Amino acid sequence: MTLSEEDYIKAIYHLSEFNSKSVATNAIAEQMKTKPSSVTDMIKKLAEKSLVNYKKYQGVSLSEKGRLVALSIIRKHRLWEVFLVDKLNFSWDEVHVVAEQLEHIKSDALIDKLDAHLGFPKVDPHGDPIPNKDGVFTKSVKKLISELPVGSQGACVGVNDSSAAFLKFLDKNKIALGDTFKILEIEEFDGSVTISTRSGSIRISKQIATNLFLEIVDEE
Amino acid sequence: MTLSEEDYIKAIYHLSEFNSKSVATNAIAEQMKTKPSSVTDMIKKLAEKSLVNYKKYQGVSLSEKGRLVALSIIRKHRLWEVFLVDKLNFSWDEVHVVAEQLEHIKSDALIDKLDAHLGFPKVDPHGDPIPNKDGVFTKSVKKLISELPVGSQGACVGVNDSSAAFLKFLDKNKIALGDTFKILEIEEFDGSVTISTRSGSIRISKQIATNLFLEIVDEE
């Protein structure tokens, strides 16, 4: 698989991740920052290799084979992100660009050993699940604090607003990525939320609650 | 710089590492496993970017700019090799192929942080020196035990013969990469050498001595 093919497969996966229907040529072109005609060419090539299901003018979807390729790339991407944050002290918002390159390194042994080195993580620094070797992963529930009911509990895995000001605020309030929070109370009046942290409970404004993602530990 | 350009620069560096003269087109073609005509094309391109000094039919040499590019790639390659061996438990003879891919990842921050994570190593797992950011490195002396006089001391950094049998032998005799040895005595009769190790002194045959490299800690 060429680098470019891998990028297309990944783009198609992400575009069909939630709606599951077939993906439009234009949508892929936008995602890949290229022209629709280039997309058509590449789709033909991927169809030739039966990585995608394709019928002219009818959009495209990943075949099972293609889906597994996508998941293996995503697995690599997310493991590298964990490495960059946990081992090299990158901040979680800097890692994406570098992981985009690292995900294309071809070595099964490397990924196995990296996985072990990292302690077989289940989610990446943004709270997104890491597929296993066979492409199996538990769809994690990742929600804004403002969307959760009282009693919910989870690890803080990301922010909506990555402005320096907001990150500074989090730092000042001793809120860090990875911290576990529990929602104790939601104030009807202003939407502010009381959450418990390791160092006690604090109250956060609605604005904060709509910008912090929790990765819910969903027992099932 | 494209991946291919980087590979050519690295090949030219290695080919002129010891003789320092200009490198022949055929030599590059052999190293790169490509045809001489392809090499000529690429050399023209590199000359255009003033990464090499080139005169038709006269061979090619790296410009200062090209030399710095080569050293930055070598720096990345060797840091990744240290990572693979020290952190991911690859054996030192498996790392080259993977490092060949990793060396092309473009991110200064990544290499800085990797360097720090590894404790700013000075040599790679094969005993070859790691250039610093500015391309400066101390030319390390790496010699076979059989080439060294009594009294020499250094870290074991590599083998000539990487057959499974030889590696097994080393393992059985508790000789591992990184161990420090001192040469105590050389037997005229059969060329066998007595060396001191952490766990006492042992005698190794000439055959072993001609297959083990020491990285000499050369005070100057």
Next chain:
DNA sequence: ACAATTTTTTAGATTTGTCTAAAATTATAT
């Protein structure tokens, strides 16, 4: 329903890195 718009595909060109075959240059051997 069908004209207008949007989306998608085709056709033909471009760039990068490669190739083969042939020509130009340099090296070698007697």
Next chain:
DNA sequence: ATATAATTTTAGACAAATCTAAAAAATTGT
């Protein structure tokens, strides 16, 4: 010294991935 051999370069072609411009198909609005 010069014919022969080896090396290097040129010329022209090709595959991959992209582009522009134009044609084909699907969608939308009234």
